[in-house]
Amino acid sequence: MRGLLSPTDIAGLDPAFDPARAYRLHPKVALRPEPFGALAYHYGNRRLNFLRAPELVVLVRSLAEHPSVDAALAASDVDPRRWPAFRSALAALRASDFLEEVTEEVTPCPA
Numbered sequence: 505m506r507g508l509l510s511p512t513d514i515a516g517l518d519p520a521f522d523p524a525r526a527y528r529l530h531p532k533v534a535l536r537p538e539p540f541g542a543l544a545y546h547y548g549n550r551r552l553n554f555l556r557a558p559e560l561v562v563l564v565r566s567l568a569e570h571p572s573v574d575a576a577l578a579a580s581d582v583d584p585r586r587w588p589a590f591r592s593a594l595a596a597l598r599a600s601d602f603l604e605e606v607t608e609e610v611t612p613c614p615a
Contacts, residue, residue: 521595523577526606528568533602535561544602551600559586560593567594568606 529535532548541555544564555561559582570576573594577587597603 521598523573523591523594525573526567526571527573527594527598527603528606529564530602530604535565537561544597546600546602549601551602553597553600553602555593560590563590564594564597564603567603 530546530548533544533546535555536543536545541557542561544553544555545551546553555564559580563576563580563582566580567573567576570579573591577584577590582590594603598605
């Protein structure tokens, strides 16, 4: 997906995406590490996405460990100035069904 890390309006990508909620990688999605980040393939809808930053891959893999996207960003090594771009990328992944919302309560990682 082009521009996965470009600063766009997340509301325009997926109005249901809320960074205050918990998400995780969809169980039918596989990530293949690449020098630029990772290839993400969804075995359910056969879509392919490029995660064009290694930090995005780490963030996506850690989402299930945090009570919200914002908490995952706060726990990451991502510069806060880049958070809007990462939220946009996650919203695009959610809109493509690569992420799913966590409905049960997530226990935060110990600090």
